[in-house]
Amino acid sequence: MLRSVVAVLVFGAVILFVEVQKRKSPAAHLDFAIVRGSVGHVPSRAGGVMSDAPFTILSFTEEDGHRTLGVSSTNGDYAAVLQAGHYCVAAYNIKTGNLVRLDSRQLECIDVQVGKDVRLDVMLVNEG
Numbered sequence: 001m002l003r004s005v006v007a008v009l010v011f012g013a014v015i016l017f018v019e020v021q022k023r024k025s026p027a028a029h030l031d032f033a034i035v036r037g038s039v040g041h042v043p044s045r046a047g048g049v050m051s052d053a054p055f056t057i058l059s060f061t062e063e064d065g066h067r068t069l070g071v072s073s074t075n076g077d078y079a080a081v082l083q084a085g086h087y088c089v090a091a092y093n094i095k096t097g098n099l100v101r102l103d104s105r106q107l108e109c110i111d112v113q114v115g116k117d118v119r120l121d122v123m124l125v126n127e128g
Helices: 002-024
Strands: 033-042 056-062 067-071 077-082 085-093 109-112 122-125
Touching (some): 067 077
Parallel strands (some): 033 122
Antiparallel strands (some): 056 067, 056 085, 085 109
């Protein structure tokens, strides 16, 4: 009887170990789309030109709260690789981690579909 219980426990432990290892190994295939654009500060007056916002952290947050982060380059361009879903974007100062306000005209949420790249330019409030 004791051997049977031990055998069942060992078998269960092996099954659990295999399942955990499967979850740790990378997937053989990844479905995604690329979201890219420019990040810049927009002037409050009409007719002004957007200025680059280098090294701005972008947070793409899914409905379940999962975040994917990206960073803009020296000229304000960025690219983020996202899986299918609905994402809302927020911007953060790379030095302080503080939230940077989006311009009132900014589209804040996007839907990402596999294989369909999206362009999303991010307009920030020019606070200076």
